[in-house]
Amino acid sequence: MNKNLGWKAVLIAGTLLVFLFGIFGIPKGFSGQALSDAVQDRINLGLDLKGGTHLILQVQVNDAVKVESENAIQRLKESLRTHKINYTEISQPDAANRPEQILIKGVPPETSGDLRSIVSERLPEYDLSSGTENSWTVTMKAQSLSELKNRSVEQAIETIRNRIDSLGVTEPTIQEHGLGQYQILVQLPGVDDPARVKQIMQSTAMLEIRQSLGGPYPSEQAALQDHGGVLPPDSELLPGTARAGGGEGGESWYIVSRAAAVTGRDLRSAQPSSDENGAPAVGFNLTGEGGRKFFAFTSAHVKDSLAVVLDNKVQSVATIDEPIHDSGIIRGRFTEQEVKDQSMILRSGALPAGIKYLEERTVGPSLGAESIRAGVHAAIIGMAAVLIFMLVYYRGAGINADVALILNLIILLGFLGFSKATLTLPGIAGVILTVGMGVDSNVLIFERIREELRNGKTPPSAVEQGFSHAWVTIVDTHVTTIVSAFILFIFGTGPVKGFAVTLTFGLLANLFTAVFVSRVIFDYILSRKQRGEALSI
Amino acid sequence: MEFFREPNFDFLGKKWYFLAFSLVFSVAGLLSIFFWHGIPLGVDFRGGTLVYVKFSHPPDDNAIRAAMDRANLRNAKIQRYGTNNEVLIDLDVRETTEQALDQGKAQIINALETNIPTGKEDLNNAPVLSVANYLLEKDPLRAGTDARQRYTGVAQAIVDYRDKTKGGVLNSFDELKGAVDPAVVSSLQEGFFLSDFGVRNVEIVGPQVGEQLRKQAVLATVYSLAGMLVYLAFRFEWIYGVAAVVTVFHDTLITVGAFSLTNKEISLTVIAAILTLIGYSNNDTIVVFDRIRENLKLMRRESLSVIVNKSINQTLSRTILTAGLTFLTVLALYLFGGEVLHNFSFALVVGILIGTYSSIAIAAPILVAYQDWRLNRGKRPQVMVSGKDAAARREKLKAKA
Numbered sequence: 001m002n003k004n005l006g007w008k009a010v011l012i013a014g015t016l017l018v019f020l021f022g023i024f025g026i027p028k029g030f031s032g033q034a035l036s037d038a039v040q041d042r043i044n045l046g047l048d049l050k051g052g053t054h055l056i057l058q059v060q061v062n063d064a065v066k067v068e069s070e071n072a073i074q075r076l077k078e079s080l081r082t083h084k085i086n087y088t089e090i091s092q093p094d095a096a097n098r099p100e101q102i103l104i105k106g107v108p109p110e111t112s113g114d115l116r117s118i119v120s121e122r123l124p125e126y127d128l129s130s131g132t133e134n135s136w137t138v139t140m141k142a143q144s145l146s147e148l149k150n151r152s153v154e155q156a157i158e159t160i161r162n163r164i165d166s167l168g169v170t171e172p173t174i175q176e177h178g179l180g181q182y183q184i185l186v187q188l189p190g191v192d193d194p195a196r197v198k199q200i201m202q203s204t205a206m207l208e209i210r211q212s213l214g215g216p217y218p219s220e221q222a223a224l225q226d227h228g229g230v231l232p233p234d235s236e237l238l239p240g241t242a243r244a245g246g247g248e249g250g251e252s253w254y255i256v257s258r259a260a261a262v263t264g265r266d267l268r269s270a271q272p273s274s275d276e277n278g279a280p281a282v283g284f285n286l287t288g289e290g291g292r293k294f295f296a297f298t299s300a301h302v303k304d305s306l307a308v309v310l311d312n313k314v315q316s317v318a319t320i321d322e323p324i325h326d327s328g329i330i331r332g333r334f335t336e337q338e339v340k341d342q343s344m345i346l347r348s349g350a351l352p353a354g355i356k357y358l359e360e361r362t363v364g365p366s367l368g369a370e371s372i373r374a375g376v377h378a379a380i381i382g383m384a385a386v387l388i389f390m391l392v393y394y395r396g397a398g399i400n401a402d403v404a405l406i407l408n409l410i411i412l413l414g415f416l417g418f419s420k421a422t423l424t425l426p427g428i429a430g431v432i433l434t435v436g437m438g439v440d441s442n443v444l445i446f447e448r449i450r451e452e453l454r455n456g457k458t459p460p461s462a463v464e465q466g467f468s469h470a471w472v473t474i475v476d477t478h479v480t481t482i483v484s485a486f487i488l489f490i491f492g493t494g495p496v497k498g499f500a501v502t503l504t505f506g507l508l509a510n511l512f513t514a515v516f517v518s519r520v521i522f523d524y525i526l527s528r529k530q531r532g533e534a535l536s537i
Numbered sequence: 538m539e540f541f542r543e544p545n546f547d548f549l550g551k552k553w554y555f556l557a558f559s560l561v562f563s564v565a566g567l568l569s570i571f572f573w574h575g576i577p578l579g580v581d582f583r584g585g586t587l588v589y590v591k592f593s594h595p596p597d598d599n600a601i602r603a604a605m606d607r608a609n610l611r612n613a614k615i616q617r618y619g620t621n622n623e624v625l626i627d628l629d630v631r632e633t634t635e636q637a638l639d640q641g642k643a644q645i646i647n648a649l650e651t652n653i654p655t656g657k658e659d660l661n662n663a664p665v666l667s668v669a670n671y672l673l674e675k676d677p678l679r680a681g682t683d684a685r686q687r688y689t690g691v692a693q694a695i696v697d698y699r700d701k702t703k704g705g706v707l708n709s710f711d712e713l714k715g716a717v718d719p720a721v722v723s724s725l726q727e728g729f730f731l732s733d734f735g736v737r738n739v740e741i742v743g744p745q746v747g748e749q750l751r752k753q754a755v756l757a758t759v760y761s762l763a764g765m766l767v768y769l770a771f772r773f774e775w776i777y778g779v780a781a782v783v784t785v786f787h788d789t790l791i792t793v794g795a796f797s798l799t800n801k802e803i804s805l806t807v808i809a810a811i812l813t814l815i816g817y818s819n820n821d822t823i824v825v826f827d828r829i830r831e832n833l834k835l836m837r838r839e840s841l842s843v844i845v846n847k848s849i850n851q852t853l854s855r856t857i858l859t860a861g862l863t864f865l866t867v868l869a870l871y872l873f874g875g876e877v878l879h880n881f882s883f884a885l886v887v888g889i890l891i892g893t894y895s896s897i898a899i900a901a902p903i904l905v906a907y908q909d910w911r912l913n914r915g916k917r918p919q920v921m922v923s924g925k926d927a928a929a930r931r932e933k934l935k936a937k938a
Binding site: 056178193195359360361364365370375379381382385389392393425426450451454472473476479484488491495496 | 538639667670696697699701705737738739743749754756760764768769806808809812815820828852854862864869872873874875877878882
């Protein structure tokens with residue numbers, strides 16, 4: 001019996017040491033400051049405690065699908081041309097809601113076999129189905145569609161991570177959020193003014209150089225009037241940024257070609273540069289392939305204008321004086337900071353789809369610091385009240401409960417240190433609640449032991465009975481609470497998740513401390529007592 | 538020390554009083570939910586913009602109101618918050634579109650910035666970056682090659698001093714002299730001014746997220762209840778599960794009712810508190826049920842109501858003690874835990890009182906009432922047996938079939 005107790009004591013001491021290490025690591029010193037630094041180093045504080053910005057973004061995955069379908073339409077048109085199949089129209093019937101659909105109209109019935117083989121060969125990720133009056137619908141396969149959408153989210157996460165990393169934000173969290181709604185969670189500790197970061201993240205950085213066919217015009221109507229109400233073929237109207245010229249601060253509109261000479265994909269690098277007047281500008285270099293395309297385009301359009309279009313806004317317009325090979329600058333009355341940001345964004349690559357902000361929370365560091373103080377304050381007061389009460393009410397056995405409770409707290413905090421789980425303000429509340437609920441197991445056991453003693457059992461058998469009867473109840477209560485904590489963990493975000501984590505860890509630790517540790521202490525006390533001596537409970 | 542030595546109260550005899558008590562509170566809550574305050578939803582669930590502003594002096598509500606009206610934010614709600622000169626400005630979801638999510642915030646801050654000296658920036662609401670850039674340009678320390686790094690450090694120190702030491706608002710530039718070089722302070726004075734407020738916290742939730750979170754909160758609660766029902770049906774008998782779920786539903790209803798009656802907002806953390814209560818109340822119920830199951834085996838000749846009453850009495854001491862101790866910790870949280878946790882701990886304070894009451898007054902009587910109902914319909918009282926016996930009986934039935 002005694003030997004057994006010895007081993008158990010070693011196990012408990014070992015656990016204590018391991019979890020103390022979890023909380024403090026190996027502290028540099030034992031002064032209050034050194035210990036508090038050590039704790040802050042080990043335990044990950046949530047944004048609500050250390051301050052920072054929390055954002056939820058929606059990736060507009062339909063953008064990516066639309067682009068994919070536009071590419072497919074291009075491929076389809078080419079193939080139909082080379083196979084000499086006639087059609088009257090190829091279009092996206094509902095580009096906004098069903099961008100995965102392409103409609104082909106007016107295909108002669110005798111060529112439908114050829115159309116079938118073209119689609120299955122050239123567009124393997126699409127299905128073909130026939131409609132009324134020689135029309136066909138080409139729809140992206142469900143699996144390809146969901147793969148494309150998921151890939152867009154992954155790419156967006158990657159691009160956003162590149163951009164945030166180069167901004168020097170420490171320890172950002174960037175991950176998919178929610179259950180399949182194409183959302184991204186971004187947490188930026190220490191960022192108290194998210195405006196600039198948000199703008200940088202949101203920029204799709206879709207760079208295109210197109211031919212400029214007219215502008216700037218003060219309004220859309222003015223542009224149309226200039227061309228007799230109809231735009232030139234294969235062109236569109238795009239707004240210019242406020243700085244692109246036109247009226248000071250007013251609107252400006254340009255007519256530009258639909259097709260782009262080169263796009264961001266042809267970009268090799270981008271860096272801050274300056275124009276011939278020394279004003280800040282973004283310089284860029286093209287890849288070999290991109291350079292060849294650009295040279296061909298500029299050679300054919302000497303004395304025409306080209307427009308630099310970024311995210312569907314005309315940034316600048318310039319006249320082509322001579323053919324250009326592989327480098328150029330984007331002018332636009334930028335500040336130096338903007339030039340730096342813009343080149344970084346271009347280097348980090350384009351977002352595959354637009355993003356939209358759904359949620360933004362900023363916790364100022366002053367509030368976080370106050371919350372920590374209040375939370376710790378409440379925890380200490382609550383804990384002290386419980387410890388004192390247990391001592392008064394159960395006397396000797398109260399020591400048992402208090403030791404178990406303190407150990408419970410150490411294990412819980414140690415868990416947090418090891419797992420790098422995040423401690424949030426509701427998480428601190430979870431710690432306090434664990435103290436309250438952890439003591440329940442002790443109360444259950446002690447009350448049962450008292451009852452058994454009243455029924456005339458000897459102390460050893462009362463302890464034995466008390467523990468075995470209470471054990472069943474303790475398991476049932478813990479399992480149900482962990483079930484609700486688990487559900488909270490799945491459905492909750494940020495702070496609430498932190499609460500679920502501490503509650504679960506606390507309850508698991510409690511199974512060990514309130515049942516095992518407390519039992520060992522009882523056994524130790526009993527082993528030192530004479531037969532028939534009363535138990536202090 | 539002992540509060541209860543072998544108590545023997547007739548709990549079941551008072552079931553009509555309990556029923557009346559529960560009905561009064563449930564109905565009051567329901568009336569408030571349907572006809573008075575509704576369920577006051579926090580910004581998490583309804584969407585909208587919340588800006589927490591701390592002033593350097595006791596804020597003047599009328600002046601803030603007037604500033605909001607000037608900025609055309611007529612729907613803005615202005616509330617005092619906490620104890621130290623804080624105000625919470627609340628815009629509803631109509632002013633929080635996803636196209637311009639943070640527009641409302643900018644409008645609020647602009648509206649509060651009155652008497653701006655021309656060309657100066659507000660140091661109380663300036664981020665580290667703009668302070669650093671300003672200092673880099675002015676270069677008051679004549680820094681060398683590492684200027685950017687050095688001024689970023691100085692800017693961080695200034696902002697930290699403002700936020701962590703002074704609680705978010707500086708009253709005068711002189712206060713900074715303890716924290717940074719006087720040359721920096723005088724340089725700052727040329728380009729910055731101090732407004733009488735600082736923004737401490739911003740929460741902006743777009744309509745889509747609000748709806749999503751509402752759905753998630755309801756789902757989480759429903760799954761939590763379902764999980765409990767299944768576990769109890771598995772460990773005991775299904776009627777125990779039903780009784781526990783009815784009890785927990787009663788607790789949730791009264792707690793949400795209390796939020797409606799006091800017009801406190803239900804946020805995400807409050808939902809976490811309510812789910813904790815579901816766990817806690819269920820804890821209490823299971824302790825009593827466990828005892829009933831045990832006594833059913835020991836006292837085969839007694840009627841169910843005697844057994845249930847005895848079980849409640851036997852566990853009473855534990856119930857009261859645990860409730861008292863948990864209540865103590867939650868009360869500490871409510872009183873000292875700070876403003877952010879206020880509604881969270883309010884839910885726990887109410888819920889622990891109700892959850893403790895309900896396991897005695899609701900859950901156990903349901904078992905007895907169900908049995909009486911079965912007896913009245915002339916069926917065998919077969920439900921109130923332990924899980925083991927139930928399993929054996931199922932085996933027997935299977936064998937017969």
